[in-house]
Amino acid sequence: MGRVFNFSSGxxxxxxxxxEKVQSELLDWQGSGxxxxxxxxxxxxxxxxxxxxxxxLRRLLDIPDDYRVLFLQGGxxxxxxxxxxxxxxxxxxxxxIDTGIWSRKAMAEAARYGRVRLAGGGERNGYARVPTPDExxxxxxxxxxxxxxxxxxxxxxxxxVPDSGSVPLVADMSSTILSRPxxxxxxxxxxxxxxxxxxxxxxxxxxxxxxxxxxPATAAxxxxxxxxxYADNASxxxxxxxxxxxxxxxVFEWIEREGGLKAMGERNHRKAAKLYALLDASDFYxxxxxxxxxxxxxxxxxxxxxxxxxxxxEGAESSGLKNLKGHRSVGGMRASLYNAMPxxxxxxxxxxxxxxxxxxx
Ligand SMILES: *Cc1c(COP(=O)(O)O)cnc(C)c1O
Numbered sequence: 589m590g591r592v593f594n595f596s597s598g599x600x601x602x603x604x605x606x607x608e609k610v611q612s613e614l615l616d617w618q619g620s621g622x623x624x625x626x627x628x629x630x631x632x633x634x635x636x637x638x639x640x641x642x643x644x645l646r647r648l649l650d651i652p653d654d655y656r657v658l659f660l661q662g663g664x665x666x667x668x669x670x671x672x673x674x675x676x677x678x679x680x681x682x683x684x685i686d687t688g689i690w691s692r693k694a695m696a697e698a699a700r701y702g703r704v705r706l707a708g709g710g711e712r713n714g715y716a717r718v719p720t721p722d723e724x725x726x727x728x729x730x731x732x733x734x735x736x737x738x739x740x741x742x743x744x745x746x747x748x749v750p751d752s753g754s755v756p757l758v759a760d761m762s763s764t765i766l767s768r769p770x771x772x773x774x775x776x777x778x779x780x781x782x783x784x785x786x787x788x789x790x791x792x793x794x795x796x797x798x799x800x801x802x803x804p805a806t807a808a809x810x811x812x813x814x815x816x817x818y819a820d821n822a823s824x825x826x827x828x829x830x831x832x833x834x835x836x837x838x839v840f841e842w843i844e845r846e847g848g849l850k851a852m853g854e855r856n857h858r859k860a861a862k863l864y865a866l867l868d869a870s871d872f873y874x875x876x877x878x879x880x881x882x883x884x885x886x887x888x889x890x891x892x893x894x895x896x897x898x899x900x901x902e903g904a905e906s907s908g909l910k911n912l913k914g915h916r917s918v919g920g921m922r923a924s925l926y927n928a929m930p931x932x933x934x935x936x937x938x939x940x941x942x943x944x945x946x947x948x949x
Contacts, residue, residue: 593933595923596911597740597886598763599783603928606838624834629827634834638822641837648840648849651772651795658794658815659823659833664690664762664781666813667792668697671734671758671777673809675800676702680731683707685724685750688715688739689917694760698734701805707733708750715739717878718746732756732776738764740784741915743888743922744881749774756800763885765793766843766927768853776800785885785926787836790829794818843927852927859925859934860884866938872945876920890920896948897921907940909933 594601617624620633627634642657651657660666671694676682681703684695691709698704708724709715726733733752738745740763749771750757756776765780772778777796783789794815801816811817817825843852864882867875867889874890875882891897900921904912914920923937 592908592910593929593936594910595925595929595933595937597784597915597922597924598781599789600785600924600926601928602787602835603839603842606835606842609838610835625831627830629824629830634830637830637834637837638824638828641833641840644837644840644844645793648766648843649770649772649795654798655772656796656798656801656819658796658818659828659836660792660794660818661790661829663789663792664760664779665693667760667779667794668694669700670813670815671732671779672698672701673806673813674804674815675732675756675758675777677731677805678702681705681727681729683727683730683733683752683755685719685733685735686710687718687736687744687746688742689915690739690741690760690762691734691736694734694736705730715742715744716876717881718744721748721750724750726752726755728753728755730755732758734758734760736760738762738767738883738885740883740886740924741918741922743877743883743886745883745885747880756797763924763926764883766840766849766852767856767885769849782832782836784924785928787839788832791832791836793836839928855931856884856925856927859929859931860887862934862938863887863889863923863925866941870945870949872949873941885925887923887925888914888918888920889923893948899948900944903944904937904940907936909937909940912937 614623682698683705685707686692686709695704705727707726708719733755737759758777759775761778762781763784766785777800779794782791796815801819804814867873872892874892876888891900901913912921912923914922
């Protein structure tokens with residue numbers, strides 16, 4: 589079987605040119621006589637790979653010099669703990685914007701370390717939209733504000749960056765980083781699991797402003813959860829996920845060759861617009877998300893007649909359109925449209941959906 593269009597939310601589709609390059613270098617990376625998987629993380633070759641990946645990411649996001657880039661493990665889920673372990677100091681409080689499952693998980697974990705306060709969103713919107721700027725109410729004394737720019741499961745995304753004033757803004761960008769241009773200066777700390785828009789699972793990216801790298805918030809913070817330790821050791825305090833790091837670097841360079849984040853943003857906007865236009869034009873399909881909060885990366889939708897869902901998914905599978913089933917907690921469908929999903933994949937999906945409606949509508 590050839591390659592399918594894989595709409596998985598993560599681990600997700602990777603750019604084919606990257607997979608081909610990795611394949612061509614798999615047994616012998618650039619004359620080293622070994623695979624990147626087999627290299628010492630402290631050797632000259634891997635150091636070059638690591639440095640090159642960070643440099644490409646810095647160019648892409650125009651990361652200022654006073655921000656550090658850390659290559660970690662544990663996924664975004666580990667960051668739900670690592671952020672409060674480092675930033676939520678005794679007696680302090682953190683503000684959270686609650687837009688769905690991932691922000692609630694982050695908030696629940698932080699509550700184990702200190703006080704958390706709801707600064708916007710929550711149940712009352714039914715998680716169908718993100719709060720507007722005037723609905724946000726920040727505590728100026730908070731140690732940080734945490735939010736989830738893109739809720740991967742619900743398919744709601746912020747179209748703006750909240751203004752937290754002088755309070756550091758912390759963002760879980762797992763499913764939206766690199767999908768469009770971003771002003772890193774607006775943030776104190778950005779984190780993202782790699783398996784959506786960066787590379788293979790196992791790598792977690794953290795971009796953190798240097799002034800936030802003090803002593804951890806509590807003396808009990810394990811060394812492997814201390815940002816400063818990674819910053820001081822070039823993310824090699826212990827063995828990093830070397831192969832995932834290498835592939836992430838290849839993905840960063842692929843994005844550059846494709847025209848950078850501006851081109852990604854234009855392409856992603858076009859992809860999402862095509863799918864939402866179909867949803868809006870039809871009574872057969874429904875989008876549960878308010879128009880101004882629709883995700884470019886994870887488009888959720890339902891069939892007006894839910895009894896047709898199984899047939900929809902089955903037909904999609906046999907047409908080479910894979911992993912369209914929504915998250916088990918919300919049901920319905922979800923098409924993840926990350927950078928590596930080609931426009932042809934969205935065209936094929938839209939065509940399949942039109943045809944399914946014609947036959948079953
Ligand atoms: C996928 C995802 C997570 C969880 O990531 P893990 O790597 O499984 O820990 C957290 N937050 C968001 C927004 C995600 O998309």
